[in-house]
Amino acid sequence: MFASLKIARLSTVTAMASRRMMSTKLEPLFDRVLVKKIEAEAQTKGGIMLPENQTKTHNGTVVAVGTGARSREGDFYKPILKAGDKVMLPEYGGNKVDIGGETHYVYRESDIIGRWN
Numbered sequence: 115m116f117a118s119l120k121i122a123r124l125s126t127v128t129a130m131a132s133r134r135m136m137s138t139k140l141e142p143l144f145d146r147v148l149v150k151k152i153e154a155e156a157q158t159k160g161g162i163m164l165p166e167n168q169t170k171t172h173n174g175t176v177v178a179v180g181t182g183a184r185s186r187e188g189d190f191y192k193p194i195l196k197a198g199d200k201v202m203l204p205e206y207g208g209n210k211v212d213i214g215g216e217t218h219y220v221y222r223e224s225d226i227i228g229r230w231n
Contacts, residue, residue: 139213140178140211140213140218140220141178141180142178142179142180142220143180143181144180144181144182144183144184145180145182145183145191145193145222145223145224146180146220146221146222146223147176147178147179147180147193147195147220147221147222147223147226148176148177148178148179148211148218148219148220149174149175149176149177149201149203149208149218149219149220149221149226150174150175150177150216150217150218150219151171151173151174151203151217151219152171152173152174152175152200153171154171172202172203172204172205172227173200173201173202173203173230174200174201174203174219175198175199175200175201176195176196176197176198176199176200176201177197177218178197179193179195179196179197179223180193180223181193182223183223183224193223194223194229195223195226195229199229199230200229200230201226201227201228201229201230202226202227202228202229202230203219203221203226203227204221204225204226204227207221207225208220208221208225209221
């Protein structure tokens with residue numbers, strides 16, 4: 115009886131913690147970058163529906179940037195990217211994170227392919 119009560123409490127605590135994490139703002143650490151992917155159009159301007167594999171996007175907008183990578187001496191290398199930059203992302207990778215009901219991804223700055231001008 116007590117074991118099932120412990121499990122019920124644990125699942126309740128876990129659910130509360132995950133809800134709390136979703137409502138808070140994530141601040142990336144060190145050389146991490148928080149990115150919101152740009153949704154690709156599912157239909158062309160002419161009205162043609164694109165297949166799902168062609169609507170996958172590898173572009174995003176930088177939402178937040180960490181303090182930068184750390185050197186062996188303990189100094190920080192200044193990050194190249196800044197919030198608002200449009201970037202090209204790798205096809206795979208990044209950690210998926212839900213913040214305020216929206217999907218974001220966390221990448222290392224060195225994993226991001228490039229910045230659009």
